[in-house]
Amino acid sequence: MQKSTLLLLLLLISVYAFHVGQKRSQEIAQGKIKNLHSLPKYYGYYTALWAFLPALLLLFIWLGFESPVINHSVIETLPEESRSLSNDLKGLLINDIHNSLSGSAGETKPELKAAVEYLRDLKIWSNWLLSFLAVSFAFMGMYFARSRIRQGHRARNQVEKTVMWFLLGSSLIAILTTVGIVLSVLFESIRFFGKIPLSEFLFGLQWSPQIAMRSDQVASAGAFGAVPLFTGTLLISSIALIVAVPIGLMSAIYLAEYASLGFRSVAKPLLEILAGIPTVVYGFFAALTVAPFIRGLGADFGLDVSSESALAAGLVMGIMIIPFVSSLSDDFINAVPQSLRDGAYALGATQSETIRQVVIPAALPGIVGGILLAASRAIGETMIVVMAAGLAANLTANPLEAVTTVTTQIVTLLVGDQEFDSPKTLAAFALGLVLFLATLVLNILALHIVRKYREQYE
């Protein structure tokens, strides 16, 4: 039986168990639900959970141990000389056997034939055993739960508790994934800093990560000073924020305070569509439309603009993050109580005075939160920069020159052939770590600001 079929079967059994539990509780209640501690449906859930969860647990444990156990016993059947191989070679051998079984390895080597047969039998065996055990666990759980149903049995409390554990588990998955990502980046970064000193990475002014992979290749010796990348990121993000913050904030103010309901209901979704455009589309808009335009404009003024410029990337990125600023600001401006506006109007404040001096200060935490969110989005943005700002790691503050950013370099470092022990590849992880820390700090700052000032007008 396939595992997905088994899962489906377990679900069906638990649906059945729900009815069994519900019916049992109704029998015990003798027609009066008041006699029961909980409503009959809770006894249903209780029985269903007992039918489903132990079987599911068994399934997971089985999946965890199945392949090591099977692989080990397959190795045991091999001749003596294979068994004495190193672990790596054993792994290769096992892979060979698995591939032969699935037919992707072409001809089966004659000396492995017996092992392949054995593996196939084991797998079939294991599957049937699992199915049998899981289904019997499900039924045993169901009958166990059914036998425990009494008039005073607190099924509701136990179901609620299970729900709580389930929710906790879900949030743990999200948190643990984050921790896992951080750790994987951290360990690779530590390996990188073993080869390149931290001070060179953080303070070096030269970025040129190409290293000769073979002795006959012509390449530079490699320089891993990340300062040009940091400044490039900073430059492009600043341009983006200079574009996005005023436009986003002002459109939020217009939408929240001045626009008619009809206009607002059309304009707000339209503005939010900006956030839904794939960044790659923004990228070629920047590279094919904005960059040549800026170049032409620069030429008219006698300025020499390179065809890939920080300005083009920054401008388009600014357009992209407008919705982050405007949508959040709009929500927070709307959340400012009408009574505060009334208070200002009643003192004779004009609409713009009211907005500037009362509404915006009251909504400031949300607005700052929106801006910081937009900033971390800008720092993490890759595609627009790849396409519009180039890859040259220039250390410059001139927005008309080509620059590159941290994310763009991560992409270039990891594209193509990889050697996972070369500093070139490992540098990507170090850059990722820096990026992660930067956006983490921004997000913590945003949360802190929002929390600190939130209650002021409530």
Add this chain to the structure above:
Amino acid sequence: MRQPENIPIPASFSRDQLQTVGDIFVENPRIQCRNVDVYYGEKHAIQDVNLDVGRNEVIALIGPSGCGKSTFLRCLNRMNDTILGCRVNGEIKLDGLDIYADGLDVVTLRAQVGMVFQKPNPFPKSIFENVAYGPRIHGLASDKFELEEIVEKSLRRAGLWDEIKDYLRHPGTGLSGGQQQRLCIARTIAVNPEVILMDEPCSALDPIATAKIEQLIDDLREDYTIAIVTHSMQQAARVSQRTAYFHLGKVIEVGDTALIFTNPRHQLTEDYITGRFG
């Protein structure tokens, strides 16, 4: 004030008669309202209201919920302008000038007619900034010292100075409900208005804070004209000189507070103040 027992008991007006009874007019009025109608979209919220408000008097507007007393109050400084679909017909004059005339500056009007709301609504700023806000936007103080003087005077007038003089830089929202409401009153009198409108100013406050505000209203009568909407008839009796009873968007009866509460002329007024409905 006239003694109620000296007045002959008038015939009680029946419930069907919705003409205003009592003394609509006063000598030398501060506010005159003539044939005022207010519509919220299709809804006719205020119907043909005629009412005068005298100088240095406290007039209480009472009546069951939804009778239009708050709506009427908000007409007097054009706060209804901010409500979508609200239309005001008729004539409202402040010191003889039509406040709904074309070209009238709402900003100036609201500086003359201040308002205190049901729920205290201090700005999320410091206590000082809350009071200084009005004088600032109207340019009432020429320098910092003058501004501080206005703030102190207003806070003293509102009876709040002694409690908070050491905490002027603290947020206004950190005060207790009663203090917040007195801060809002201080904020209102800081712009030196002629009229103060109060929309159930004590409904969110405990009895002690309410007593303080009532005392304050009585003190403020020396310098200001006050119109107060209230659900508490005891409060109306304690603080006001005249009372107007609103019913379904109409003014049913206006007159001296003492008279209205001891000797209502209209059946509906009598029903309301004796607690038969509302």
